[in-house]
Amino acid sequence: MMRYEPRPAPALSAALRAAYFRVVSGILLRPAGVLDQTAPGRAGTYYMGTRVFPLFQQHAPDLAPLISAQLTALRGDAKQAANEDSGMDRGWTSEDSAANRESELQDRIDRARTADERDRAYAFAAMRAADQGDMRAREFADKIEDSETRNGVRRFVDYNLINGLLRKKDVTEALRLAAKSNLIPAHRTAILTSAAGVLAKTDRARALTLLDEAAEEARRIGAATPERAYALVSLLAQFSKIEPARLWPLADETVKSANGVSGFTGEDGQIQIELEGKFSIRMGVFLSSPSDLGDAFSVLAADDPFHALSLAGDFTGEVPRALATIAAARAILTKRPVVSKTN
Secondary structure: OOOOOOOOOOOOOHHHHHHHHHHHHHHHOOOHHHHOOOOOHHHHHHHHHHHHHHHHHHHOOOOHHHHHHHHHHHHOOOHHHHHHOOOOOOOOOHHHHHHHHHHHHHHHHHHOOOHHHHHHHHHHHHHHHHHOOOOOHHHHHHOOOOHHHHHHHHHHHHHHHHHHHHHOOOHHHHHHHHHOOOOOHHHHHHHHHHHHHHHOOOOHHHHHHHHHHHHHHHOOOOOOOHHHHHHHHHHHHHHHHHOHHHHHHHHHHHHHHHHOOOOOOOOOOEEEEEEOOOOOEEEEEEOOOOOHHHHHHHHHHHHOHHHHHHHHOOOOOHHHHHHHHHHHHHHHHHHOOOOOOOO
């Protein structure tokens, strides 16, 4: 067995270090559907993420909450991988996280010498608690003195807590919290669309009402922005599952919105939003999955093949045009299987 002497960490420039963590976060924060198509898959991504997570906490604290949330989401799918190394998630598991947060927060506050340091301590505690679904996250956020930072962290906290409730299918509580939260339209659109997806099979009427509300929120998002375009793509996919008859006007709107966004692909539905405040905090919002655009055009093609192909051709970007066209063509070819005649 070969052994190597430990080496000191290299002295990297701040720019190079920041670039490294941006690249790694982009890999780790890919949607589950994209991860399923990679060699590591969800389990491998979880394993790698838990190994580098402490480095994010140390060198890229603005990205650490996003990585923690992703690992929490992947943990159930990668349970076997987690069991193979029982120490891989030590330090952020739910079993002792509340006690750890309290101890760490108190330690940070005791060492804080300025209001900024105290605010940073409460912000860190609030985001970590939100990642774990701990409702005390809102209490931590409320203790931040700087009003802009407090508002930004509150948005992060509320959005994560609401998504946690939706993962548990507690739509009533999720919508109650959303109603009293100061979320931006992109957040509200994502939440309402997800809630509609949860209710699609059990309460279709309520799901449609939520999709209508989500559409209104999506139109409040700035025009010619990725946020608006991907929010509409997600809505298009949800309507295709619940109420296909209402797809065509929304599909036209989606294509026009997408054409106003440079580099739109239809697959990169994870948006990074910079929160206001004195700390650089970015949060990831999953507005649509990579398959949403193709799924919607498959349904459109089943209803009107030539119209769907024509609309797919209206995309100015090569990637979304190809995705929509291929999905429509596949739906057309598989709609009526050819039956050979024998004498």
